[in-house]
Amino acid sequence: MSLNGLNFYSYLSKIRILKTYSSKIMLVAFLGTHVPLITLLLFFVISTVQDMQTALKILGIALVATLAGTAATLLALHKLLAPVMLTSKSLNRYLSEKEIPNLPTVFHDEAGSLMADTVTTVRKLDELIHYMTNYDGLSGLPNRDLFLERLSNSLHELSMREEILSFPVLSLEATHLKQIRSNFGVHMGDLYLRSLVQKLETMLGPETVLARTGDGEFSFFPLPSSSQILETDSEVWAAKIQNSTSSPLHVVDQQISSEIRIGISVFPYDGKSSDQLLWKSETALNQTKLSGNSKIQTYSSEWKERMKEKYLLEKDLRLAISKNQLFIQYQPRIEVQTGKKISAEALLRWNHPEYGVISPTIFIPIAEESGIIGEMGEWVLSKSMEDLGNWKKRGLPPIRISVNLSAKQLEDKNITKKVLDILEKNNLSVEDLELEITESSLITNIQSALEILGELHSWGISLALDDFGTGYSSLSYLSKIPLKTLKVDQSFVRKILTDPNSLAISKTIVALGKSLGLRITAEGVETEVQMRKIKDLGCDEAQGYFLSKPILLEELEKFVQT
Numbered sequence: 001m002s003l004n005g006l007n008f009y010s011y012l013s014k015i016r017i018l019k020t021y022s023s024k025i026m027l028v029a030f031l032g033t034h035v036p037l038i039t040l041l042l043f044f045v046i047s048t049v050q051d052m053q054t055a056l057k058i059l060g061i062a063l064v065a066t067l068a069g070t071a072a073t074l075l076a077l078h079k080l081l082a083p084v085m086l087t088s089k090s091l092n093r094y095l096s097e098k099e100i101p102n103l104p105t106v107f108h109d110e111a112g113s114l115m116a117d118t119v120t121t122v123r124k125l126d127e128l129i130h131y132m133t134n135y136d137g138l139s140g141l142p143n144r145d146l147f148l149e150r151l152s153n154s155l156h157e158l159s160m161r162e163e164i165l166s167f168p169v170l171s172l173e174a175t176h177l178k179q180i181r182s183n184f185g186v187h188m189g190d191l192y193l194r195s196l197v198q199k200l201e202t203m204l205g206p207e208t209v210l211a212r213t214g215d216g217e218f219s220f221f222p223l224p225s226s227s228q229i230l231e232t233d234s235e236v237w238a239a240k241i242q243n244s245t246s247s248p249l250h251v252v253d254q255q256i257s258s259e260i261r262i263g264i265s266v267f268p269y270d271g272k273s274s275d276q277l278l279w280k281s282e283t284a285l286n287q288t289k290l291s292g293n294s295k296i297q298t299y300s301s302e303w304k305e306r307m308k309e310k311y312l313l314e315k316d317l318r319l320a321i322s323k324n325q326l327f328i329q330y331q332p333r334i335e336v337q338t339g340k341k342i343s344a345e346a347l348l349r350w351n352h353p354e355y356g357v358i359s360p361t362i363f364i365p366i367a368e369e370s371g372i373i374g375e376m377g378e379w380v381l382s383k384s385m386e387d388l389g390n391w392k393k394r395g396l397p398p399i400r401i402s403v404n405l406s407a408k409q410l411e412d413k414n415i416t417k418k419v420l421d422i423l424e425k426n427n428l429s430v431e432d433l434e435l436e437i438t439e440s441s442l443i444t445n446i447q448s449a450l451e452i453l454g455e456l457h458s459w460g461i462s463l464a465l466d467d468f469g470t471g472y473s474s475l476s477y478l479s480k481i482p483l484k485t486l487k488v489d490q491s492f493v494r495k496i497l498t499d500p501n502s503l504a505i506s507k508t509i510v511a512l513g514k515s516l517g518l519r520i521t522a523e524g525v526e527t528e529v530q531m532r533k534i535k536d537l538g539c540d541e542a543q544g545y546f547l548s549k550p551i552l553l554e555e556l557e558k559f560v561q562t
Contacts, residue, residue: 020085084114086103086115087101087103087114087115087118090102090103090118090122091118091122094122094126098126100119100122100123100126101118101119101122102119103115103116103118103119104116105119133145134146136211136212138190138193138194138212139193139194139197139212140197141197141210141211141212141218142209142210142211142212143211143212143213144211144212144213144214144278146211147209147211147213147219147278148274148275148278149274150209150211151169151209151221151274151277151278152273152274154209154221154223154224155267155272155273155274157224158224158267161224165224165359165361166266166267166268166269166359166361166362167221167222167224167266167267168221168222168234168237168264168265168266168267168281169219169220169221169264169265169266169267169277169278169280169281170219170220170221170234170237170238170241170262170263170264170281171213171217171218171219171262171263171264171278171281171282171284171285172200172217172218172219172220172241172242172245172260172261172262172285173214173216173217173218173260173261173262173285174192174193174196174216174217174245174258174259174260175216175258175259175260175261175289176257176258176259177189177192177193177215177216177258180192180256180258184251184254184256188251188252188254188256191251191252192249192251192256192258193216195249195250195251195256196218196245196249196258197210197212197218199244199245199249200218200220200241200245203240203241203244203245204220204241207222207223208220208221208222208223209221209223213278213282216258217282217285219278219281219282221277234264234266234298235264235296235298238262238264238296239296241260241262242260242261242262242295242296245260246258246259246260259295260295261285261288261289261295261296261297262285262288262295262296262297263281263282263283263284263285263286263287263288263296263297263298263299264281264284264296264297264298264299265277265278265280265281265283265284265298265299266298266299270299270300280299280300281299283299283300284297284298284299284300285297287299287300314366314370316352317350317363317366317367317370317372318370318372320350320352320376321375321376321379323353325350325351325352325353326348326349326350326351326376326379327349327351327552328346328347328348328349328380328383328384328387328553329346329347329349329550329551329552330344330345330346330347330384330401330550330551330552330553330556331344331345331347331543331548331549331550331551332344332543332547332548332551332556332559332560333345333402333521333541333542333543333547334541334542334543334547335540335541336522336531336534336535336539336540336541336542337535337540341397341399341559341560342399342400342541343399343400343401343402343434343541344399344400344401344402344556345401345402345403345404345436345543346380346383346384346401346402346403346404347360347550348360348364348376348380349550350363368406368407368408371408373406373407373408374406374408374409374411374412376406377404377405377406377408377409378409378418380403380404381403381418381419381422382422384401384403385401385422385423385425385426385428385432385433386426387401387553388401388426388428388432389425389426389427389428391553391557392427392428392432393427396557396560396561397560397561399560400431400432400433400434400462401432401433401434402433402434402435402436402464403433403434403435403436404435404436404437404438404466405435405436405437405441406441407441407449410437410441410448410449410452410453411448411449412452413452415452415456416452416455416456416459419433419435419456419461420459430459430460430461430462431460431462433461433462434461434462434463434464434484434485435456435461435462435463435464436463436464436465436466436487437449437453437463437464437465437466437481438465438466438467439465439466439467439468450480450481453481453482454482457482462484462485463481463482463483463484463485464483464484464485464486464487464521465478465481465483465485465486465487466487466489466523467487467489468486468487468488468489468509478512478516479516483516483518484518484519485518485519485520485521485541486509486512486513486516486518486519486520486521487520487521487522487523488506488509488510488520488521488522488523488534488539489523489524490523490524490544491524492505492506492509493506493522493523493524493525493530493534493544494524494526494530496530496533496534497529497530497533506522506534506537507537510537510538510539514538519540519541520538520539520540520541521539521540521541521542521543522534522539522541522542522543522544523543523544524543524544524545525542525543525544525545525546525547526544526545526546527546528546530544530546531546531547
């Protein structure tokens with residue numbers, strides 16, 4: 001290897017005591033300035049001074065002065081070498097600890113340029129290393145390692161919440177990529193993948209983490225902070241994506257398509273770690289290839305059902321009431337125009353002794369399937385009215401409580417008597433209660449449900465219809481139910497500013513409700529802008545996290561009084 005002018009530096013480096021660059025500079029400076037001077041001084045003294053004592057005195061004074069000057073000179077040189085030494089230490093720290101150099105950039109000489117250029121170069125190098133380490137060069141998407149890291153972060157975020165929420169991890173593969181490359185060339189195959197990435201990014205949006213985890217394979221999951229893609233929705237979501245991405249994509253001057261297959265795993269049933277969830281979604285993807293016809297597959301459904309039973313055993317749910325594991329949270333509802341706190345919706349929660357607070361999206365379906373939803377619904381009605389009775393006894397500001405009525409309760413011929421008995425027991429009037437029903441609860445036996453709702457209405461109990469427009473909308477139902485309130489579902493409100501369809505549906509529901517003389521309540525209001533929008537649309541009431549999350553009775557008291 002050529003030393004290119006470093007011969008002298010190389011020679012000094014072989015001297016063991018000269019370990020640092022500054023020690024080499026000091027030695028050269030000392031020898032270069034003081035050997036000639038001392039030699040000249042000795043010659044002068046010996047040749048001109050006859051008295052030895054005088055000669056020694058002169059030499060001593062000269063040496064002291066020389067050493068003092070030497071010390072000052074070497075100290076100054078050491079300080080001048082600080083930029084070089086600091087730059088060297090910063091580079092070593094970056095190599096060992098990945099700490100970006102924090103060097104001054106205000107100096108404009110060679111040393112200043114060295115420090116400034118080092119900072120700029122290392123930052124660019126670090127960004128390049130980070131990109132090469134964490135991102136896929138072809139698609140620009142996060143690679144497998146970064147995907148797992150972000151999934152782990154999301155799982156950690158979920159673990160900090162009180163509720164156990166479920167959400168899916170999906171793996172998608174363009175299975176005809178090999179044939180595309182064979183027919184159109186490798187370059188066209190790469191361009192097809194880029195077009196597929198653009199399509200996926202447009203469909204999934206910024207609230208979904210998308211990564212390239214294989215050659216023609218991509219994985220993604222919805223961020224927990226966004227509106228949840230629930231387990232029950234994941235296959236519907238996957239079907240929309242599969243259908244859209246299977247259609248031909250325009251690549252240069254060709255229309256290219258591939259068969260798209262998708263595998264799904266679900267947290268927490270299919271695993272609690274990022275590695276488990278990704279591996280199982282990819283396993284489910286492989287299962288679609290083995291099954292032949294199915295292009296969407298959820299991981300090992302039989303195994304998943306066994307895991308659900310581990311989390312939510314039916315016998316535990318049956319004992320939840322007697323063991324005082326159920327409790328109620330109240331979500332306030334306000335009058336949009338005045339800001340007056342007028343009511344609160346009673347929401348059932350389950351505090352499992354082993355798994356903590358479990359989301360109702362998990363345990364309510366089990367309660368419905370097992371038939372105990374009716375008993376649980378009566379408990380919510382009884383407990384919430386007991387709370388409201390005590391509330392009124394204490395002279396707190398008046399408020400109405402809204403309670404959900406399940407499909408099972410709408411089959412109970414004695415439900416009206418039960419409701420009236422509970423109101424009487426707690427010294428409450430029918431104006432203190434509102435019962436909420438969903439369209440889906442009417443489907444099983446519409447005629448019987450309408451008779452019961454008519455009976456409740458005849459006693460003066462207010463009825464509200466929830467989830468209108470989300471799947472079973474029918475004007476014939478709406479005209480027959482003796483309603484007082486129509487609720488705009490949160491799925492529309494959340495997208496009211498970004499999705500023209502959601503806005504149009506919301507406007508239609510408001511207009512329809514107004515034409516029938518109903519009060520309109522907007523659910524799921526999460527921002528001030530959404531609040532202003534639903535006010536502009538003419539909604540009468542609002543509830544959602546912008547106003548308050550579901551809270552305990554003690555917190556509701558503070559909320560109403562402030």
